[in-house]
Amino acid sequence: MSRTHLIRLTVNRVPRQVEVTPRHMLLDLLRDDLGLTGTKACCLVGECGACTVSLDGRIVNSCLVLAVEADGAEVTTIEGLATDGHLTRLQQAFLDEGAVQCGYCTPGQVMAARDLLAHNPHPTTAEIREGLAGNLCRCSCYAQIIAAVSAAAAEEEK
Amino acid sequence: MNGPVGTSAERVDGPARVSGGYRYLGDIRLPDVLHAKLVTLDCARARIRSIDASAARRVPGVVQVLTAADLPQPVPRFGPQFRDRPVLAVAETKYHGEPVAAVAAETLAAAEDAARLIRVEYEELPAVCTIAAALAQGAPLVQDPALRLGDPLANTNVLQEHRYAWGDTETAASDLIVAGTYTFPMVTHFAIERHGCIAARDGDGITIWSTIQHPFWLQRTIAELLSLPLAKVRVVAPDPGGGFGGKQHAKYEPLVAFMAMRAGRPVRLILTLEETFQAVRRTSAQVRVRTGFRADGAITFREVDADYLLGAYADIADRLVSKGSYVSCGPYRIPAARIVARSILSHTLPSTAFRGFGAPQPLWASESNMDEAARALGIDPVELRLRNLARRGEQFIPGDTPADGAWEQTVRKAAELVGWGTPVPAGRGRGIAVGIKPGPTTGLSYATVRLLADGSVVMSSGTSDMGQGARTVYVQIAAEELGVPMDRITLLMGDTAVVCYDQQTSASRSTVLMGNAITYACREVQAQLRTMAARHCQVDESAIEVARGVVRLPDRQIPIGEFVRLGLGRLGGEVIGIGESRKEHVPGHPLSGSPVFFEFNCTAVDAEVDAETGDILLVRHVTVSDVGKAINPMQVRGQDEGAAIQGLGHTLMEQYILDESGRISNLGALDYRIPTSMDLPLQLCSDVVENADGPGPYGAKGMSEGALLCVAPAVAAAVTDATGAVIRDLPLTAERVWRALSTPAADSSPTATATAAADEQRRCADGT
Ligand code: FES
Ligand code: FES
Numbered sequence: 001m002s003r004t005h006l007i008r009l010t011v012n013r014v015p016r017q018v019e020v021t022p023r024h025m026l027l028d029l030l031r032d033d034l035g036l037t038g039t040k041a042c043c044l045v046g047e048c049g050a051c052t053v054s055l056d057g058r059i060v061n062s063c064l065v066l067a068v069e070a071d072g073a074e075v076t077t078i079e080g081l082a083t084d085g086h087l088t089r090l091q092q093a094f095l096d097e098g099a100v101q102c103g104y105c106t107p108g109q110v111m112a113a114r115d116l117l118a119h120n121p122h123p124t125t126a127e128i129r130e131g132l133a134g135n136l137c138r139c140s141c142y143a144q145i146i147a148a149v150s151a152a153a154a155e156e157e158k
Numbered sequence: 159m160n161g162p163v164g165t166s167a168e169r170v171d172g173p174a175r176v177s178g179g180y181r182y183l184g185d186i187r188l189p190d191v192l193h194a195k196l197v198t199l200d201c202a203r204a205r206i207r208s209i210d211a212s213a214a215r216r217v218p219g220v221v222q223v224l225t226a227a228d229l230p231q232p233v234p235r236f237g238p239q240f241r242d243r244p245v246l247a248v249a250e251t252k253y254h255g256e257p258v259a260a261v262a263a264e265t266l267a268a269a270e271d272a273a274r275l276i277r278v279e280y281e282e283l284p285a286v287c288t289i290a291a292a293l294a295q296g297a298p299l300v301q302d303p304a305l306r307l308g309d310p311l312a313n314t315n316v317l318q319e320h321r322y323a324w325g326d327t328e329t330a331a332s333d334l335i336v337a338g339t340y341t342f343p344m345v346t347h348f349a350i351e352r353h354g355c356i357a358a359r360d361g362d363g364i365t366i367w368s369t370i371q372h373p374f375w376l377q378r379t380i381a382e383l384l385s386l387p388l389a390k391v392r393v394v395a396p397d398p399g400g401g402f403g404g405k406q407h408a409k410y411e412p413l414v415a416f417m418a419m420r421a422g423r424p425v426r427l428i429l430t431l432e433e434t435f436q437a438v439r440r441t442s443a444q445v446r447v448r449t450g451f452r453a454d455g456a457i458t459f460r461e462v463d464a465d466y467l468l469g470a471y472a473d474i475a476d477r478l479v480s481k482g483s484y485v486s487c488g489p490y491r492i493p494a495a496r497i498v499a500r501s502i503l504s505h506t507l508p509s510t511a512f513r514g515f516g517a518p519q520p521l522w523a524s525e526s527n528m529d530e531a532a533r534a535l536g537i538d539p540v541e542l543r544l545r546n547l548a549r550r551g552e553q554f555i556p557g558d559t560p561a562d563g564a565w566e567q568t569v570r571k572a573a574e575l576v577g578w579g580t581p582v583p584a585g586r587g588r589g590i591a592v593g594i595k596p597g598p599t600t601g602l603s604y605a606t607v608r609l610l611a612d613g614s615v616v617m618s619s620g621t622s623d624m625g626q627g628a629r630t631v632y633v634q635i636a637a638e639e640l641g642v643p644m645d646r647i648t649l650l651m652g653d654t655a656v657v658c659y660d661q662q663t664s665a666s667r668s669t670v671l672m673g674n675a676i677t678y679a680c681r682e683v684q685a686q687l688r689t690m691a692a693r694h695c696q697v698d699e700s701a702i703e704v705a706r707g708v709v710r711l712p713d714r715q716i717p718i719g720e721f722v723r724l725g726l727g728r729l730g731g732e733v734i735g736i737g738e739s740r741k742e743h744v745p746g747h748p749l750s751g752s753p754v755f756f757e758f759n760c761t762a763v764d765a766e767v768d769a770e771t772g773d774i775l776l777v778r779h780v781t782v783s784d785v786g787k788a789i790n791p792m793q794v795r796g797q798d799e800g801a802a803i804q805g806l807g808h809t810l811m812e813q814y815i816l817d818e819s820g821r822i823s824n825l826g827a828l829d830y831r832i833p834t835s836m837d838l839p840l841q842l843c844s845d846v847v848e849n850a851d852g853p854g855p856y857g858a859k860g861m862s863e864g865a866l867l868c869v870a871p872a873v874a875a876a877v878t879d880a881t882g883a884v885i886r887d888l889p890l891t892a893e894r895v896w897r898a899l900s901t902p903a904a905d906s907s908p909t910a911t912a913t914a915a916a917d918e919q920r921r922c923a924d925g926t
Binding site: 035045081139144 | 627
């Protein structure tokens with residue numbers, strides 16, 4: 001068995017300590033060690049975006065980040081968005097616009113869209129398309145996802 | 159209607175899905191679970207000489223290495239149509255990715271390490287991976303004839319041949335005959351949730367958790383393989399994270415079941431995306447269409463020869479060959495037809511159901527053929543279709559379910575939405591095509607609806623909601639029928655120990671067949687309430703009506719939710735309704751049953767072709783489906799638009815690439831591209847035709863596959879319109895389009911004779 005490292009990080013505002021092996025990915029840490037299964041796994045090579053989380057304020061494919069690299073980091077996952085069971089505007093917009101079919105890509109889409117809006121609060125449709133190009137949806141509700149992001153941005157303005 | 163039917167109600171379970179709370183298969187954690195890893199060979203076909211697992215067994219944490227020799231002998235086989243697939247490869251692997259062994263260990267890392275240490279000595283054998291190779295004289299047989307006893311085709315690679323014919327195609331008098339051969343690529347489902355399953359001994363039986371679409375079918379398969387009563391096999395099927403047909407039937411559940419029984423501990427197998435690519439694909443095809451026309455555009459006859467390339471095991475693919483080719487003459491009034499469809503075995507991964515179930519392949523050919531004919535005849539493509547389209551009630555396939563919609567309305571709407579007939583700038587073109595697919599031909603669905611003492615409802619259904627939105631639709635129907643708010647209804651699904659039997663979730667059946675079962679269950683509850691009301695209020699039953707949420711007495715009306723409390727009395731309890739919806743099979747019918755409905759769609763596109771690069775830009779993509787009644791318009795739209803984009807995958811970019819030896823060279827997300835947000839047409843425009851003329855609740859028809867059926871021929875027609883190039887092979891990659899533009903093909907002017915000759919040449923030269 002390989003050596004393990006103790007890492008400390010903050011996940012969804014809660015400080016955590018986890019023993020990880022050097023080949024452990026942040027995705028495994030979240031799903032397997034912390035039981036935060038909202039973050040999804042698919043391609044494991046950084047191509048689908050299902051595993052998108054926020055790491056120190058920027059989004060990453062958690063399947064590509066070694067767990068040890070997240071030592072000391074602040075991580076936000078899909079579970080960390082709603083407060084007291086209240087969905088964020090963006091999450092609600094996904095439901096209102098019909099942007100959730102099977103829902104498997106949804107956590108990644110929401111995390112990527114949240115990041116997009118944080119950096120560009122009033123994106124054009126073209127900017128949303130581009131911003132979410134790394135998040136695959138095989139149910140192909142791209143039109144609805146884009147509408148949801150636009151709607152959330154518009155509502156933010158009110 | 160003033161209830162939720164017909165409204166875009168929010169997805170049931172939606173909040174859990176947008177906040178990471180919904181538990182999919184991979185999110186289930188069982189104590190003491192072992193992790194499994196498959197062992198495969200890096201070639202298409204090989205004779206296995208020996209398997210040495212000694213090093214693998216020494217890896218710390220390894221608990222089990224299973225090879226075919228460890229299974230009951232002869233190694234059990236299974237399959238939805240033919241029992242042809244062994245639990246593990248026996249003596250020979252027959253496709254790239256077929257497992258020869260599996261490891262179970264305390265951690266996934268240990269299982270992976272051990273799997274790499276298994277030494278398999280094997281001899282690579284020649285593989286047949288194309289239609290031509292499989293049909294060649296002296297081609298190696300994919301399946302052992304001993305497995306096909308009594309089958310006259312057992313000594314060939316043709317698994318089955320399906321023939322449908324009516325009228326006399328030989329004597330039909332035509333002014334023009336248009337013929338061509340078209341190819342449809344191997345593509346994969348690529349559900350974002352990878353396939354997986356967990357199995358665990360459960361008392362004197364077994365429980366299987368799986369991403370399966372058909373839990374009850376899986377239950378039967380496992381019961382047979384393990385010689386257990388159905389009652390001792392429990393299948394738990396969380397909502398799949400996308401299925402599209404790929405998750406209909408057992409793949410590795412039998413293997414994992416044997417592993418778990420042997421280990422006495424739960425065993426979990428989650429395929430990698432690469433392994434999922436090696437588990438499911440769409441059936442590729444080569445389809446030749448020959449159609450006769452009168453000068454006025456009326457079709458005189460049509461001949462279709464459809465060769466579908468299956469994998470090494472049939473899975474459900476032969477069924478889709480028979481069902482898909484059955485409608486290969488399209489929704490047209492055709493006096494004479496001859497259809498021959500063949501299911502051809504090959505050393506490729508087993509193909510299976512995929513949205514459209516065998517219909518997109520021949521439709522690609524026959525609708526492209528219509529477009530070529532329109533050009534040759536000088537008739538507008540919309541006009542040509544309208545002229546031949548079967549009218550409502552017309553038996554366009556003699557003796558079968560007649561045309562069940564005002565299909566011309568759908569075509570007119572699509573043409574209007576794409577701006578058909580208005581001028582387009584140079585380099586742009588428009589194309590239109592229609593799609594048809596037979597709905598389910600048999601069915602059996604049970605539903606239970608329990609109205610509880612406080613007026614809330616618990617209902618159950620064996621349907622799988624893999625994103626199509628069945629949960630929401632069912633809750634809407636029950637809410638409408640019983641007048642109960644949607645948020646006071648709990649719907650149980652996905653557990654054979656809890657819900658009643660449902661045959662399967664496929665063929666866009668669920669809104670119709672299960673929807674009816676739920677309606678019947680609600681009606682039974684209503685009937686009991688009526689009896690209760692008569693007793694309680696001392697009124698004759700005939701004077702009471704219970705419908706749409708209210709109990710109507712001669713002098714007043716009481717909401718059901720209020721009445722049930724009174725009616726049940728002091729002991730409380732509940733009112734239980736059971737609904738059964740059946741579609742019997744029809745003896746002697748070529749599909750063993752007539753379709754319950756047809757899915758009908760018209761797709762029209764406006765596309766720009768970059769002459770320099772061959773890139774196709776979809777300026778506008780219009781998709782119109784005849785849905786009878788949209789129970790939830792937002793979900794209907796999502797299904798149609800999603801299917802449309804998914805259809806752009808095989809149309810523009812997707813295909814497996816096999817090397818000469820039959821290895822797949824583009825496994826996984828890095829090398830196999832599917833549509834992303836960047837591939838969305840500039841304008842995506844969907845609409846529906848609702849005439850409430852379907853057999854489902856409130857006149858609904860099945861939908862959700864329709865909008866994928868004819869994407870390819872519509873886009874190809876637009877490319878021809880824009881550039882003059884006729885392309886008969888998918889996908890329409892930039893390179894292929896560019897080549898077609900730079901080398902004007904001899905067959906791009908579709909006169910009858912020229913086309914036929916060029917076509918014959920192609921037939922000989924073609925691979926797939
Ligand atoms: S799983 Fe990380 S990008 Fe696909
Ligand atoms: S909603 Fe199913 S993959 Fe996006």
